Amino acid sequence: MSALKTTQSLLEYQCASFQCTTQCTTQCTTQCTTQCTTQCTTRRPWRKILNTTDPTDPTDSTASTGLNKSRFALARIGSVGIGVPPRVLLNSDMEKLVETSDQWIQERTGIKQRHIVDPGVTCSDLGAIAAMDAINKAGLTPADIELIIVATSTPDMMLPATACLVQNKIGAKNAWGFDLSIACSGFLYAMQVGVQFVATGAHKNVLVIGMDVMSSIIDYTDRQTCIIFGDGGGAAIIQPSASEEDGCFLDFLYEVDGSGGDYLCIPGGGSLHPPTHETIDNRMHYLKQDGPVVFKFATKRMPEICVRLLQRNNLTGADIDLFVPHQANLRIIKSAVDRLGLPMEKVIVNIDQYGNTTAGTLPLALDSAIKQGRLKKGDLVLFAAMGAGLSAGAALMRWGY
Numbered sequence: 308m309s310a311l312k313t314t315q316s317l318l319e320y321q322c323a324s325f326q327c328t329t330q331c332t333t334q335c336t337t338q339c340t341t342q343c344t345t346q347c348t349t350r351r352p353w354r355k356i357l358n359t360t361d362p363t364d365p366t367d368s369t370a371s372t373g374l375n376k377s378r379f380a381l382a383r384i385g386s387v388g389i390g391v392p393p394r395v396l397l398n399s400d401m402e403k404l405v406e407t408s409d410q411w412i413q414e415r416t417g418i419k420q421r422h423i424v425d426p427g428v429t430c431s432d433l434g435a436i437a438a439m440d441a442i443n444k445a446g447l448t449p450a451d452i453e454l455i456i457v458a459t460s461t462p463d464m465m466l467p468a469t470a471c472l473v474q475n476k477i478g479a480k481n482a483w484g485f486d487l488s489i490a491c492s493g494f495l496y497a498m499q500v501g502v503q504f505v506a507t508g509a510h511k512n513v514l515v516i517g518m519d520v521m522s523s524i525i526d527y528t529d530r531q532t533c534i535i536f537g538d539g540g541g542a543a544i545i546q547p548s549a550s551e552e553d554g555c556f557l558d559f560l561y562e563v564d565g566s567g568g569d570y571l572c573i574p575g576g577g578s579l580h581p582p583t584h585e586t587i588d589n590r591m592h593y594l595k596q597d598g599p600v601v602f603k604f605a606t607k608r609m610p611e612i613c614v615r616l617l618q619r620n621n622l623t624g625a626d627i628d629l630f631v632p633h634q635a636n637l638r639i640i641k642s643a644v645d646r647l648g649l650p651m652e653k654v655i656v657n658i659d660q661y662g663n664t665t666a667g668t669l670p671l672a673l674d675s676a677i678k679q680g681r682l683k684k685g686d687l688v689l690f691a692a693m694g695a696g697l698s699a700g701a702a703l704m705r706w707g708y
């Protein structure tokens with residue numbers, strides 16, 4: 308697949324999604340041309356970024372670099388690190404906590420074990436471990452990090468942001484940062500935020516962390532939720548990309564449906580139900596999930612968003628070298644894989660080892676892919692996520708090392 312193919316399809320999408328005139332949209336579905344750009348005058352800056360470089364145009368921000376690519380393609384993943392607590396909770400351990408069985412858990416979820424923190428170990432502790440792993444692998448020092456984004460639903464505290472705590476723990480004295488909260492989709496959403504800081508030229512080294520200590524919000528008397536979740540996650544450093552060969556992001560697509568918020572939520576402890584003895588007695592500070600409803604959403608919307616992303620890039624499942632899906636349930640992954648027409652050899656599955664670590668699953672899956680030698684330079688990688696919100700997302704990237 309060439310960069311041009313991607314660029315053209317992005318143009319088609321922009322025309323349709325930004326509600327240009329029918330005439331323009333019609334033209335764009337066949338081919339995006341200068342003719343279209345002229346008509347879309349209000350959207351021209353976007354189009355100039357996505358279109359080929361015009362070195363004579365002073366408003367063309369890509370002209371000086373001579374690069375012919377989308378904004379996303381100006382950024383890549385430079386390294387991946389992980390932070391996982393050593394303690395393992397086996398399915399046989401879950402059998403001692405709730406009425407369940409190793410067989411049921413494996414058959415219904417694919418999970419064999421999950422990692423759980425020791426008391427006192429926090430999200431920022433694991434985040435700092437993942438951060439240093441990624442920083443070392445990129446050949447950087449903490450002082451090189453300019454921005455830290457932590458995707459988490461289990462911050463150390465409601466405030467300050469966990470990003471500030473990680474910044475202090477690793478000594479990233481030149482970094483600012485913030486947290487991003489969208490549960491299991493968090494790492495994918497945070498990656499695009501990081502990419503945009505790099506693509507605009509604002510920063511060169513952005514640390515994106517996806518980390519959750521799910522054991523801090525899980526009710527270990529609720530067999531429907533406690534068997535699924537584990538603690539841990541990882542980090543990636545987003546850096547400038549010089550060319551598609553260097554590795555780069557190609558496209559992102561997201562959706563949220565807030566009408567499904569109640570199906571996966573922590574009802575107590577926020578501004579709706581501030582903590583009281585009553586909220587604690589009613590166990591409202593724990594994660595609540597309607598498993599079958601979320602399962603249905605996941606099996607429908609996760610593959611759908613992948614297909615939409617592939618289609619708008621003129622791709623099919625056959626073009627994908629590696630699929631890195633959110634690890635929520637092996638049956639959800641398999642249903643997405645079937646829909647995309649992918650063989651399982653092209654899919655990263657590590658839910659058996661980690662369970663569902665919420666924002667942690669994608670960096671952990673990337674790390675597994677790297678360690679298993681499943682990623683090589685030039686591979687086209689498709690990411691997919693879904694979770695509370697309800698939310699879903701997909702991303703395409705060219706792997707660079």
Ligand code: UT7
Binds near residue numbers: 408534636639663
């Ligand atoms: O990443 C965050 C997003 N979350 C998800 O993606 C989770 C999506 N949902 C799921 O993965 C699945 O719905 C679960 C794994 C949570 C549950 O599996 P299921 O196949 O949907 O089970 P179910 O809730 O429909 O329950 C089927 C049966 C019920 O028994 P009866 O009524 O048929 O007798 C449950 O009570 O399985 C029972 N059950 C269990 N049995 C043994 C539910 N949980 C357990 C358990 N062990 N842990």
